Structures are given as structure tokens and as C-alpha cells.
Amino acid sequence: MQVETLPEEVVKRKSVELLQKFLGANVTLPEPTGMLRSTWFSNPYIRGSYSYDSVSSMKYPNSRADLGKPLLDSAGTPKVLFAGEATDLTQFSTVHGASESGYREAMRILSS
Structure with missing residues (x-):
């Protein structure tokens, strides 16, 4: 700070x-x-x-995966993609998670 x-x-x-x-x-x-x-x-x-697990996180085990799901058009093509440490399944709250999620979304773009 x-x-x-x-x-x-x-x-x-x-x-x-x-x-x-x-x-x-x-x-x-x-x-x-x-x-x-x-x-x-x-x-x-x-x-x-930064993101962190709250006491109610256990109620929503797929929340990080859900945050990382792209918005698709009517043909199923990703149009809006989400990256960031909060969307990484294992490295949330870290710079590593933010970087990994960016790579994940870049690969999603390249494969579509």
C-alpha cells in the first residue's frame, strides 16, 4: 500500500x-x-x-467454475469471456490464478 x-x-x-x-x-x-x-x-x-472463500462457499462448490463460464451467442460461440483470480479453480486469490485464467481464456479464443 x-x-x-x-x-x-x-x-x-x-x-x-x-x-x-x-x-x-x-x-x-x-x-x-x-x-x-x-x-x-x-x-x-x-x-x-481479491477473492476469498466465505463461510457459505461450501454451499456453492461450482461458483468459481460458474464465474469463468463465457457468455455464448445463439450459435454457441463465446462472445464475452471472464478471467481473473476469482475464476481459477485452484489458485484463487493469487496472481498465479489471475495469469492462469488469462491463459485459459486465450486458449478458449484460439480454439473457437
């Missing part, structure tokens, strides 16, 4: 300091030439949210 509000130079410097501390003094690290960081928490449409 807080790292999103810090200037880029501060984040780069602190990241190198942390890596240096972890790797030890006998390792020389180059200065970063650039940086990419998430704005997941400050994004007004996300605000750091």
Missing part, C-alpha cells in the same frame, strides 16, 4: 538496499535502470481487493 505512494527513486534505492542486505556485502548489485510497480491498492476500481 504505502510503496505505491513513495517516489520511484526511494523505492528503487530501498529495493537495492534490501537485496544487498539479503545477498551480502560480497555481491555487487548494479543500479536499477527502471522500475515497474503495481498500483493494485490505489486503483479506484480494485482498491486492493
Whole structure:
């Protein structure tokens, strides 16, 4: 959260300091030439949210699969596809799940 509000130079410097501390003094690290960081928490449409199982999730064992089902046209062709960590059956609440669901939907598009 807080790292999103810090200037880029501060984040780069602190990241190198942390890596240096972890790797030890006998390792020389180059200065970063650039940086990419998430704005997941400050994004007004996300605000750091993620999916999780609630106490009633057991009542709906197919809910994640249902969320990932595409909307089909009258010929049965997928027209609107859904990806995201909430639609992954095993890796929900993770970046890995979000990536995997994107690949899943890309493969669905390629096969249709």
C-alpha cells in the first residue's frame, strides 16, 4: 500500500538496499535502470481487493467454475469471456490464478 505512494527513486534505492542486505556485502548489485510497480491498492476500481472463500462457499462448490463460464451467442460461440483470480479453480486469490485464467481464456479464443 504505502510503496505505491513513495517516489520511484526511494523505492528503487530501498529495493537495492534490501537485496544487498539479503545477498551480502560480497555481491555487487548494479543500479536499477527502471522500475515497474503495481498500483493494485490505489486503483479506484480494485482498491486492493481479491477473492476469498466465505463461510457459505461450501454451499456453492461450482461458483468459481460458474464465474469463468463465457457468455455464448445463439450459435454457441463465446462472445464475452471472464478471467481473473476469482475464476481459477485452484489458485484463487493469487496472481498465479489471475495469469492462469488469462491463459485459459486465450486458449478458449484460439480454439473457437
